[in-house]
Amino acid sequence: MKLYQCEKGREYRIEDIRLSGQITKRLEVLGLIPHTSVWIVNRKNCGTMIIQARGARLAIGRRIGEGIEVAPSRPDSCPKVKKEKKDGGHGR
């Protein structure tokens, strides 16, 4: 599924990124690469959303969300539950 279709309050894992070179590069630099976990903080109906990845919070437009293929991290993924130790935030 595409990132922009994701539900608020759930965690997903990036499978693939299909966007223009410059935007892909920018996302990579921000740590959004395949296998990275992203948590959907908030989203609008049009697909613009706020995500959290690697501890950082990003606002992204729908066009970017359309180009990121994701899969649910866990069927019952809950963002409130985090590992106590040796966890680098929402990393993979």
Added chain:
Amino acid sequence: MADRQNCTAEKKADLTIGLVGNPNCGKTTLFNALTGSRLKTANWPGVTVERVEGELIYEGLLIRIVDLPGTYSLDSYTIEEQITRKYVESGEADVLINVADSSLLERSLYLTLQLLERKKPVVLALNMIDVVKARGMEIDEKCLWEMLGRIPIVSLSARKGKGLENLLDAAVCCQEKAGRAHPVKNPVFGSRPGNRSFDEESRYACIEKITENCLISGERENSVTDIMDQYLTHRILGVPIFLGIMMLVFFLTFTAGDFLKKYFQWGLDGFSRTVLSILQSSHCADWVTSLVIDGIVAGVGGILTFLPNILILFTALAILEDSGYMARAAYVMNEIMGLAGLSGRAFLPLLLGFGCTVPAVMAARILPNAKDRKRTIFITPFMSCSAKLPVYVLFAGMFFPDRALPVMGSLYAAGLGAGILTAFFIHRGEKDEENPLLIELPQYRMPDARTVSVYVGDKIRDYLCKAGTTIFIASIVLWFLLNTGVTGFVTDISHSFAAMAGQMAEPLFYPCGLGNWRITVALLSGLSAKEVVVSSLSILYGIGNMSSPAGMAELSGALAKEGFGGLNAYGMLIFCLFYTPCIAAIGTVRKETDSIICAAGMAVFQFAVAWGAAALIYQIGRMLL
């Protein structure tokens, strides 16, 4: 700790340090703490768009510090990031202090690895370490030191001024060791990172290994930010909340500002009387007394009485910027900006434009696309900057006393609407691809009193400086133009040079309901700075304390005698909202677009829009009323 001094570019520094780091990681806060500077800081990515230098003396060494725009990587994306990349690659710095937001260590280390790959002499500054501790997180510095190839690492809090001496010690030590290669074996790289080249995946694989070993996370990191984001960036409530916040800002600006203004008016009255008695007792020539009282005191003093409004506006904007809400406005307004083919990120310069057009135009550098940047620069002057505020307060107060707030609100909304509409038409003409929103949102935090006071203090200083220079000179020039004519000094100002110029331009302004030579002269003199419109009216009508109730009554009475009513006043407000920005703003547009044609085109275009909008409103109003 260290002696600070202003940058004296002539003397060669013993040590040059470049501050490199992600946007919003605290580089400028560190720069201010080290050099004693008072550069603007705020809590959103992209505040610093230019390189700035400062100096200090530490342990007998002259150290030059270079503050650079934030960047996520050395693969530059926006204009300001290119400045940083070029600086890093130039080798100008003896040591690079890589400022990292400790609470975002995983993301911050990406740039660190890139710097190490390029074999730069790096000191890693773990900034905001107090925030990390407050969140129950912990960084194993010894482990980090080992895994990054034993580069110097210093924990600090630039905001609280902690750890600065350790940082300078580490930088001095790093310079001494620079050039001596000493690869160190470590569990992640097998050797110092500089001995390998990486791609994004392998860099992040390394970073994950580092954070797994060196970062101990707390139970929950972002609870306050999470809760606030649920409401402030809500899909339905987000826009009304944003509009509500902005309405509150303007409400406070006008109501609380007006409350404080009366004390300034008393002060001005007293000052004017004192100066007058001094001039009279020293038997000055009448024309000198008139120049000082009717020209300088009335013009400059009249503008200074609006200081409380300016103070409150900038305090409110500083609080918004430092709280972390500013970047959220980009998200909230993304779809509205999308109508104009711009991403929500372009809204940040527009929001800054409510303060001052000059920094707002420069802030457009945060946009990665050149066309988006130009379009944003083009529409930024449509925003109601603080210089227009005295005109709004004066005319809305005089002609719409019961509806002053809605009238002023309509001007702010009209400016934003016209800007978006203009960008929409340019976008349709260009048919370029839209640039999607991509912006980092910082953690919310309690606005820092020092940060806010520095920001507001700078703006007040700018305002006073403008009053003492541009407005002062404009007042003197206008007084001479009003009191001299082809026959020399004139007693009837309708025979003055100013009147002649105003009468020549008068027909142009008839369709806008502004066909009055005094108003015409005030508008033309406002090209130097918008506040000059008010100071000029003060001189043109010979009113000493224009913003006082008595002064406003006198001016509105004089205007009413000339057939200038509420509709004319609204036309005047619309004209002031849209017409050609001040010379400083045009100069900044020319510099940022690197095009005289673009700057001149914008000036002419805005004049045309102002004329068209004022004429439309006046003519429709005449038909309806």
